[in-house]
Amino acid sequence: MGTLTREAAAREGAAAFFAGGESVNANDHHAAKIYHPGSLLSVEDLSVADVAEILATTSELEAMDVSARAKVLERRTLALLFYESSTRTRTSFELAAKSLGATTTLVSDKSSSIEKGESLKDTGLTLRALGAEAIVLRHPASGAPELLARVTGLPVLNAGDGMHQHPTQALLDLRTILLRLKRDAARVTADTLHGVTVVITGDIKHSRVARSNAMLLPRLGAKVILCGPEELLPEEASDLLAGNELPSGAGLEIVRDFDAALARADVAMMLRIQKERLLGTALDLGEYVKRYQLNEARLAQYPKLLVMHPGPIIRGLEIAGEVADSPQSAIEEQVAQGLAVRRAVLVRALGVRQ
Ligand code: CP
Numbered sequence: 041m042g043t044l045t046r047e048a049a050a051r052e053g054a055a056a057f058f059a060g061g062e063s064v065n066a067n068d069h070h071a072a073k074i075y076h077p078g079s080l081l082s083v084e085d086l087s088v089a090d091v092a093e094i095l096a097t098t099s100e101l102e103a104m105d106v107s108a109r110a111k112v113l114e115r116r117t118l119a120l121l122f123y124e125s126s127t128r129t130r131t132s133f134e135l136a137a138k139s140l141g142a143t144t145t146l147v148s149d150k151s152s153s154i155e156k157g158e159s160l161k162d163t164g165l166t167l168r169a170l171g172a173e174a175i176v177l178r179h180p181a182s183g184a185p186e187l188l189a190r191v192t193g194l195p196v197l198n199a200g201d202g203m204h205q206h207p208t209q210a211l212l213d214l215r216t217i218l219l220r221l222k223r224d225a226a227r228v229t230a231d232t233l234h235g236v237t238v239v240i241t242g243d244i245k246h247s248r249v250a251r252s253n254a255m256l257l258p259r260l261g262a263k264v265i266l267c268g269p270e271e272l273l274p275e276e277a278s279d280l281l282a283g284n285e286l287p288s289g290a291g292l293e294i295v296r297d298f299d300a301a302l303a304r305a306d307v308a309m310m311l312r313i314q315k316e317r318l319l320g321t322a323l324d325l326g327e328y329v330k331r332y333q334l335n336e337a338r339l340a341q342y343p344k345l346l347v348m349h350p351g352p353i354i355r356g357l358e359i360a361g362e363v364a365d366s367p368q369s370a371i372e373e374q375v376a377q378g379l380a381v382r383r384a385v386l387v388r389a390l391g392v393r394q
Pocket of ligand 1 (some may be wrong): 125
């Protein structure tokens with residue numbers, strides 16, 4: 041860092057921030073596309089045409105007769121490999137696979153030979169030897185899905201890696217927004233979200249959901265405003281945006297004042313305060329609630345605002361319980377869209393055409 045100019049250092053810091061912090065070479069996949077084409081490692085790997093195809097397949101699968109749908113992945117085998125807790129992602133991948141007729145097996149770090157020290161590579165090779173044709177992976181290290189895809193050669197679906205990416209969350213959020221705003225979810229184009237402003241508020245620094253959405257939504261025409269205090273949204277991000285160095289930089293902006301951001305929003309995407317990642321930061325939670333909680337008083341000013349949250353929600357912290365339960369909230373719809381979109385991602389991974 042010592043030999044860098046201040047600007048270069050800021051760029052480097054900001055690039056690391058948008059890449060998702062420390063990693064197992066989280067961006068290696070750009071250098072060489074050596075992964076199975078059915079893999080979904082990052083939203084960066086998806087063209088607008090890819091996104092359109094996934095959402096079109098989602099709609100086709102949704103419209104199918106239940107018994108016909110249960111034959112789509114008949115006799116196919118999927119492994120779910122989870123090194124971190126999950127309710128929504130794990131359950132929806134499992135139910136999605138089962139609704140398509142696939143056999144699933146769940147391996148968790150808490151009840152497997154991972155506890156005895158088996159590596160990610162050896163766990164992946166073991167699952168492959170047992171017949172897994174694709175692996176859904178959640179892992180606390182950024183870049184772990186790339187590593188697993190490289191060593192197994194199987195399609196790997198990133199179910200959230202460290203602070204890096206959560207691509208299926210961004211896809212399900214996109215479909216939720218399109219359906220709520222009554223836009224065509226089966227025919228996505230580069231301006232499908234034209235005129236839509238999404239404010240993402242909270243712990244952006246530690247959020248793979250924010251990173252994936254901030255990369256995906258502007259490419260489809262949305263304006264994305266990132267909002268939060270400096271402890272959770274570092275100033276380096278502004279340097280990067282000001283320099284227009286992000287590929288999607290044109291659609292991104294930072295606004296620190298939550299009320300000013302809400303006044304421009306069509307969608308408010310709230311993020312969980314990740315208390316487990318806040319050690320060493322000077323964040324005052326009481327002050328945070330005052331300045332950034334989406335509460336009833338704020339919501340009352342914007343009766344058309346769509347409220348979203350990837351979950352798990354902490355009622356009374358980033359969002360008031362009454363707001364989470366209000367008709368303006370799409371939180372449960374997001375969960376349901378997780379099931380729908382993950383069916384399409386599984387079909388793509390296993391190379392089945394509708
Ligand atoms: N949104 C999300 O990833 O939730 P889970 O951690 O419950 O899977």
